[in-house]
Amino acid sequence: MACDASVLAEVKMCSGNYVMAVNDTMNVISGKWKLPIIGSLLYGKKRFKELERDIEKITPRMLSKELKDLEMNSIVSRTVHNTIPVTVEYELTESGQRFKAVLDVMVEWGIEHRRNVKSEIMGVKL
Amino acid sequence: MACDASVLAEVKMCSGNYVMAVNDTMNVISGKWKLPIIGSLLYGKKRFKELERDIEKITPRMLSKELKDLEMNSIVSRTVHNTIPVTVEYELTESGQRFKAVLDVMVEWGIEHRRNVKSEIMGVKL
DNA sequence: TATACCGGTATACTTTAGTATAGTAGTTAC
DNA sequence: GTAACTACTATACTAAAGTATACCGGTATA
Numbered sequence: 001m002a003c004d005a006s007v008l009a010e011v012k013m014c015s016g017n018y019v020m021a022v023n024d025t026m027n028v029i030s031g032k033w034k035l036p037i038i039g040s041l042l043y044g045k046k047r048f049k050e051l052e053r054d055i056e057k058i059t060p061r062m063l064s065k066e067l068k069d070l071e072m073n074s075i076v077s078r079t080v081h082n083t084i085p086v087t088v089e090y091e092l093t094e095s096g097q098r099f100k101a102v103l104d105v106m107v108e109w110g111i112e113h114r115r116n117v118k119s120e121i122m123g124v125k126l
Numbered sequence: 127m128a129c130d131a132s133v134l135a136e137v138k139m140c141s142g143n144y145v146m147a148v149n150d151t152m153n154v155i156s157g158k159w160k161l162p163i164i165g166s167l168l169y170g171k172k173r174f175k176e177l178e179r180d181i182e183k184i185t186p187r188m189l190s191k192e193l194k195d196l197e198m199n200s201i202v203s204r205t206v207h208n209t210i211p212v213t214v215e216y217e218l219t220e221s222g223q224r225f226k227a228v229l230d231v232m233v234e235w236g237i238e239h240r241r242n243v244k245s246e247i248m249g250v251k252l
Numbered sequence: 253t254a255t256a257c258c259g260g261t262a263t264a265c266t267t268t269a270g271t272a273t274a275g276t277a278g279t280t281a282c
Numbered sequence: 283g284t285a286a287c288t289a290c291t292a293t294a295c296t297a298a299a300g301t302a303t304a305c306c307g308g309t310a311t312a
Contacts, residue, residue: 021236074243095239105231110147113221117200
């Protein structure tokens with residue numbers, strides 16, 4: 001029987017890999033600013049200052065730090081163009097773009113969940 | 127045009143809801159222990175001490191705190207049975223169980239990502 | 253020469269998250 | 283009566299995450 005993470009009964013057998021994969025994913029979204037950065041880059045490549053302007057209230061220190069994390073984890077690529085002055089472009093890698101699938105499911109669940117909780121509070125059976 | 131979170135072009139229109147839904151989901155998994163707890167409860171209802179034993183190194187303080195958070199967010203339900211002594215059972219709500227879909231996509235992405243990064247490091251084109 | 257843009261870094265601080273350790277009230281078994 | 287189980291809570295602490303503020307070297311513009 002192959003290790004298929006989508007089958008609950010098999011999780012026990014493959015729990016090491018399952019947990020490892022979830023942790024990998026969690027690392028990508030850990031911290032206050034990673035999702036805003038990824039979200040911003042979903043619209044296309046951006047320069048440092050563009051990101052700084054796009055993402056409200058982020059400080060250059062945090063932007064720099066989070067971009068480094070994302071680059072290390074191969075979510076974002078950094079390209080230096082030797083224009084004068086130098087320009088630096090940040091872009092989602094293929095993995096980074098595929099991450100949108102995770103976001104989509106999170107959104108789906110979030111919307112459903114909110115619907116459920118609301119109807120529960122209002123005592124309504126949908 | 128309806129607000130469909132899965133279509134990137136529409137995100138701008140509906141970005142408020144999109145962001146809100148992602149935040150809802152993030153709240154569920156924020157913190158070191160929420161996923162271990164949810165993971166443990168995927169196998170069925172558990173009592174406090176069972177969870178404490180299942181989840182390595184968690185302290186009762188954190189377990190209690192995280193369970194309260196999860197209960198407040200309608201991910202987990204708490205039932206007191208008036209046996210002697212009282213037993214308390216924690217169980218995933220419907221929303222909590224549906225959350226497995228999010229975990230599955232996270233696992234899928236995590237595995238794919240790891241494959242990509244590894245082949246990149248080894249200079250292999252799959 | 254002064255001002256502003258670029259892509260950041262340095263230092264010091266606050267705030268939040270998590271840990272360690274002990275203790276609670278009630279019940280049961282020896 | 284004493285030890286052990288249940289489901290927790292309280293207090294005090296440490297560690298991690300994030301913020302505020304200022305600054306860097308380089309270039310271009312007025």
